[in-house]
Amino acid sequence: MSDFDAIVIGAGNAGLTAAATLQRGGKRTLLVERHNVPGGCATSFRRGRFEFEVALHQLSGIGTEEQKRITLRGLFGKLGITDKLEFVEEHDLYRSVVPGVLDVTLPADWDGAVDALEAAFPGNRVRVQKFFDLVKQTTYWQMAAMRGTPAEQVDAVVFRQGLRPTQDVLDEHFDDQRIKLVLGSYWSYLGQPPSVLRFQDMAMLLFAYLEFKPWHLRGGSQAMSTAILDSFLEAGGQVRFNTAVTRILTRNGAVCGVRLDDGEEVSAGAVVSNASTPLTYGMLDPDVVPHSVRRDIGSRRIGISAFVLHMGLDATPAELGFNASTSFVFADMDDDRTFQAMRTLDPVRGICVSSYDIEPIGFAPTGASHVSLMTLQYADAWDKVAPEDYARTKFAYAETLIDLLEKMTPGVRDAIEEVDVATPLTMMRYLGHPGGAIYGFDQDATESWQFRNSEREPGVTGLYLAGSWAGYGGFQPTLEAGARVARRILRFTAA
Numbered sequence: 020m021s022d023f024d025a026i027v028i029g030a031g032n033a034g035l036t037a038a039a040t041l042q043r044g045g046k047r048t049l050l051v052e053r054h055n056v057p058g059g060c061a062t063s064f065r066r067g068r069f070e071f072e073v074a075l076h077q078l079s080g081i082g083t084e085e086q087k088r089i090t091l092r093g094l095f096g097k098l099g100i101t102d103k104l105e106f107v108e109e110h111d112l113y114r115s116v117v118p119g120v121l122d123v124t125l126p127a128d129w130d131g132a133v134d135a136l137e138a139a140f141p142g143n144r145v146r147v148q149k150f151f152d153l154v155k156q157t158t159y160w161q162m163a164a165m166r167g168t169p170a171e172q173v174d175a176v177v178f179r180q181g182l183r184p185t186q187d188v189l190d191e192h193f194d195d196q197r198i199k200l201v202l203g204s205y206w207s208y209l210g211q212p213p214s215v216l217r218f219q220d221m222a223m224l225l226f227a228y229l230e231f232k233p234w235h236l237r238g239g240s241q242a243m244s245t246a247i248l249d250s251f252l253e254a255g256g257q258v259r260f261n262t263a264v265t266r267i268l269t270r271n272g273a274v275c276g277v278r279l280d281d282g283e284e285v286s287a288g289a290v291v292s293n294a295s296t297p298l299t300y301g302m303l304d305p306d307v308v309p310h311s312v313r314r315d316i317g318s319r320r321i322g323i324s325a326f327v328l329h330m331g332l333d334a335t336p337a338e339l340g341f342n343a344s345t346s347f348v349f350a351d352m353d354d355d356r357t358f359q360a361m362r363t364l365d366p367v368r369g370i371c372v373s374s375y376d377i378e379p380i381g382f383a384p385t386g387a388s389h390v391s392l393m394t395l396q397y398a399d400a401w402d403k404v405a406p407e408d409y410a411r412t413k414f415a416y417a418e419t420l421i422d423l424l425e426k427m428t429p430g431v432r433d434a435i436e437e438v439d440v441a442t443p444l445t446m447m448r449y450l451g452h453p454g455g456a457i458y459g460f461d462q463d464a465t466e467s468w469q470f471r472n473s474e475r476e477p478g479v480t481g482l483y484l485a486g487s488w489a490g491y492g493g494f495q496p497t498l499e500a501g502a503r504v505a506r507r508i509l510r511f512t513a514a
């Protein structure tokens with residue numbers, strides 16, 4: 020008999036929901052995490068009198084109680100953790116700012132967003148409505164296709180519009196560059212500029228937040244990670260922290276267990292990997308990895324990481340001039356140039372500003388606030404920095420984020436009480452992912468569901484992949500992916 024029915028490598032979002040779903044479904048499961056806390060990206064840490072959120076800016080897919088059949092509320096219900104989570108709704112979608120050019124805040128509802136855009140750019144109401152209709156149609160039919168509706172029954176809107184660059188679709192709907200920039204601002208989350216980003220991805224994101232609203236959690240993403248871990252442990256699951264899997268073991272071509280970094284071998288018939296795809300296959304005997312899988316991995320590009328400046332400020336959001344939980348500030352209207360700068364250490368050209376105390380999540384003491392500034396960035400630029408220059412370089416680069424922020428909310432620099440800076444190298448160290456990638460492989464058109472499905476086709480018997488490297492990155496997709504993969508194991512290995 021095996022030591023366990025299943026072993027899950029990594030306690031990121033997908034690893035946690037996979038482990039909890041498996042254990043609650045009756046599979047004896049071991050969860051192995053190299054870090055000392057659960058969550059992967061979904062964690063927080065303390066500095067002085069502040070707690071800092073590592074990753075979560077806006078949680079999609081929570082929706083209302085009535086929508087729970089199709090949202091994350093349903094998953095949390097199945098894991099028995101709904102009562103442990105306090106959802107905090109953000110009422111604005113985002114504020115979009117190009118200093119001296121535009122400053123528009125969109126409320127998080129379809130009609131409110133139309134009104135706000137019409138007020139800022141009169142004469143565009145009908146165009147915005149038409150654009151939002153296309154967003155809804157494309158998302159609806161994309162979801163249907165992804166859930167198995169036969170291609171011939173899927174509306175052609177997905178095939179006609181889905182893979183087009185977002186910029187083309189925006190150009191077709193609008194003449195005013197400013198409205199295009201506002202509606203395209205979420206590209207800063209997805210890591211590809213509108214000239215490259217698939218419209219279906221932008222549509223899905225806009226739909227997720229406008230239909231189901233942006234949310235946060237009291238206690239941050241760590242509260243969610245801890246609650247899922249508790250659900251797993253209460254069901255009898257076992258976890259090892261500060262432990263890395265170094266080898267995935269096979270017998271007769273099928274997975275039969277793992278080797279841990281202290282040399283111990285643990286057996287199981289199923290191994291779910293939440294680690295990166297290159298690392299996962301690198302831990303297998305090369306002879307069992309099909310040539311097609313190796314060729315496939317070789318054809319993909321390591322995705323984008325992030326640079327984050329966490330700040331504890333000795334003033335309230337109102338005192339500082341923050342009026343939206345999420346703001347995107349761009350140096351100018353040139354998204355392609357902003358994206359190119361993410362490959363360099365040149366002064367930042369676009370930041371996402373999260374003010375966690377507009378709708379407080381409980382991380383800052385009364386009278387103070389927690390704000391994070393993030394830009395997506397590739398790790399390559401940091402690989403070239405000599406170790407002795409690293410600290411100086413990261414603080415110099417962080418200053419450029421504050422410079423850009425000061426153009427929206429002057430005076431913030433003077434209110435800084437605590438700071439902590441994370442570079443792509445920090446992400447690499449904490450997550451163990453190549454390039455410190457936070458969404459797995461580069462999310463360009465070749466990664467879309469129309470062309471590949473790594474989650475369903477891992478190529479080695481007994482191996483399962485769950486998380487950003489095997490599908491879409493982001494909180495909602497990875498939380499759902501872990502549970503989905505676990506359900507597949509439960510279905511196909513039922514006693």
Ligand SMILES: Cc1cc2nc3c(=O)[nH]c(=O)nc-3n(C[C@H](O)[C@H](O)[C@H](O)COP(=O)(O)OP(=O)(O)OC[C@H]3O[C@@H](n4cnc5c(N)ncnc54)[C@H](O)[C@@H]3O)c2cc1C
Nearest residue numbers: 029031032033053059060074076263264294486487493494
């Ligand atoms: C700064 C930042 C901001 C972000 N903002 C948002 C946002 O606002 N909204 C959103 O939806 N998404 C956001 N994301 C992205 C999102 O957090 C990630 O895509 C998602 O959390 C990835 O989840 P995952 O399940 O793939 O696991 P990961 O979080 O990647 O975790 C993988 C886990 O596996 C562990 N591991 C790796 N190798 C081994 C091994 N050999 N043995 C044991 N354990 C191992 C790692 O330690 C880690 O805990 C952000 C991410 C970051 C970093």
